[in-house]
Amino acid sequence: MDLARSQLGEKIVGQGLKYLLSKDIDDLDKLIYWAEKLPMPQNHRVYLESAKKFLKDKDSNWYQFAQRLLRETDPYVKEKIGMNFFLNANFLGVQRQNKMAKELGHSVPWAILIDPTERCNLNCTGCWAGDYQRSEELDFETLDRVMTEAEELGIFFTIMSGGEPTLRKRDIIKLAEKHPSQVIHLFTNGTLVDDEFVAEMMRVGNITLAFSIEGFEESTDSRRGKSVFKKVMEAMDRMRKAGLIFGVSVTYTRKNTEELASEEFVDMLVDKGATFAWYFTYVPVGKDVDVELMATPEQRAYMYEKVLEYRRTKPIFIMDFWNDGEISHGCIAGGKRYLHINAKGDVEPCAFVHYATCNIKDLSLKDALSSPLMLAYQKRQPFNMNHHRPCPLIDNPEMMVEIVRESGAYSTQVNADETPEEFAQKLKNYSDSWGRLADAKWAKSCAAVK
Ligand SMILES: C[S@@+](CC[C@H](N)C(=O)[O-])C[C@H]1O[C@@H](n2cnc3c(N)ncnc32)[C@H](O)[C@@H]1O
Numbered sequence: 001m002d003l004a005r006s007q008l009g010e011k012i013v014g015q016g017l018k019y020l021l022s023k024d025i026d027d028l029d030k031l032i033y034w035a036e037k038l039p040m041p042q043n044h045r046v047y048l049e050s051a052k053k054f055l056k057d058k059d060s061n062w063y064q065f066a067q068r069l070l071r072e073t074d075p076y077v078k079e080k081i082g083m084n085f086f087l088n089a090n091f092l093g094v095q096r097q098n099k100m101a102k103e104l105g106h107s108v109p110w111a112i113l114i115d116p117t118e119r120c121n122l123n124c125t126g127c128w129a130g131d132y133q134r135s136e137e138l139d140f141e142t143l144d145r146v147m148t149e150a151e152e153l154g155i156f157f158t159i160m161s162g163g164e165p166t167l168r169k170r171d172i173i174k175l176a177e178k179h180p181s182q183v184i185h186l187f188t189n190g191t192l193v194d195d196e197f198v199a200e201m202m203r204v205g206n207i208t209l210a211f212s213i214e215g216f217e218e219s220t221d222s223r224r225g226k227s228v229f230k231k232v233m234e235a236m237d238r239m240r241k242a243g244l245i246f247g248v249s250v251t252y253t254r255k256n257t258e259e260l261a262s263e264e265f266v267d268m269l270v271d272k273g274a275t276f277a278w279y280f281t282y283v284p285v286g287k288d289v290d291v292e293l294m295a296t297p298e299q300r301a302y303m304y305e306k307v308l309e310y311r312r313t314k315p316i317f318i319m320d321f322w323n324d325g326e327i328s329h330g331c332i333a334g335g336k337r338y339l340h341i342n343a344k345g346d347v348e349p350c351a352f353v354h355y356a357t358c359n360i361k362d363l364s365l366k367d368a369l370s371s372p373l374m375l376a377y378q379k380r381q382p383f384n385m386n387h388h389r390p391c392p393l394i395d396n397p398e399m400m401v402e403i404v405r406e407s408g409a410y411s412t413q414v415n416a417d418e419t420p421e422e423f424a425q426k427l428k429n430y431s432d433s434w435g436r437l438a439d440a441k442w443a444k445s446c447a448a449v450k
């Protein structure tokens, strides 16, 4: 289905594509002029206005960012990602999601996170997938069906994690071909991204990669295994040479927060050609995991400030999953903006919340979105009026207990003998102390607004 073409007409889409194919950053004004003509929600208009402001200033980091992306990306990839991300997933998809949400009476997300496999060729310390069975797979037909059902709801952004998704790279390429209007975004350990896979990604044009690293070589290899950092750097070079779009995914812990927050690290990412970075705080998911590895509340606050600074100064798009609650108006999981389907098919609110009340093999995506667990989640969102405390798992753990008990959810982990009450107790010290710090921060920013 080519939503963009059917709804906007050849002429407007053609103009946009023509621009996206052009390598000249100075034509950006034309793109903005064109984008302003598109129907879009009010908040997108606000983003467009601020993009306009930044892009007029040639010394700004955002101008440099756009310049790099436009000049370094392969023309075909630029066209595919431009169409699929900006037009299908955002401008047009969001309108359809909102319409469907009204009709259905529950949220329709912006993205689906799905794990093709639980298997993995690495064994990283504290991995959130470590307590899954490690042998489950979703077959091609199920992945294909979920993506088709997602498109019907206006969802054009499929994220894949796992396990290591590139263990299923042939199927992923087939899915990218079968769903040419979508962006497929993979979280990958990068060790299997070889020349052949790069050539296939070039051919289909609609796949982007987030390479997981933990900092520089020593930090990455100590958590992910010997020589992993080197392999990821080589894979990034292959991607860049081909003109594919990629970024990183980093997990900040008590041990590496300062390294990941350092200017040297962010500059290294820019130098390597990464265009975005996902920052996740480490969450002690699973049995017998190390709570002490969590970044301290002070480290989380430090990361918040550094990310704000880099957004003003560095030509890279940084997202901090837990610290961006102000932007996302709290937690985005539970189907509000995304949900997680694990490799067994269990439909979870979030990659870090290992509970479900249904399995995608038994029902449609639409029905899964109104499963008791998703509804119990959605009716409590936002979980805290202080958007520095968005998460029901690590910031408001009592909420997770309520949700699991009310919905009758089952645990999706192999070691299922830890109750939600025990998990909440384990997180209590952390959430209390982050809560004190976050409340002071929130009061200060509210006072500044007044
Ligand atoms: C579970 S991995 C799966 C995909 C792929 N194998 C990879 O390593 O990117 C997805 C992302 O979650 C991050 N991650 C794993 N365990 C985590 C945890 N306990 N807390 C926060 N992030 C975690 C990883 O570093 C990675 O960036």
Ligand code: SF4
Pocket: 120, 121, 122, 123, 124, 127, 128, 129, 130, 162, 163, 164, 189, 212, 224
């Ligand atoms: S590579 Fe990814 S899935 Fe595999 S153990 Fe590491 S974090 Fe987990």
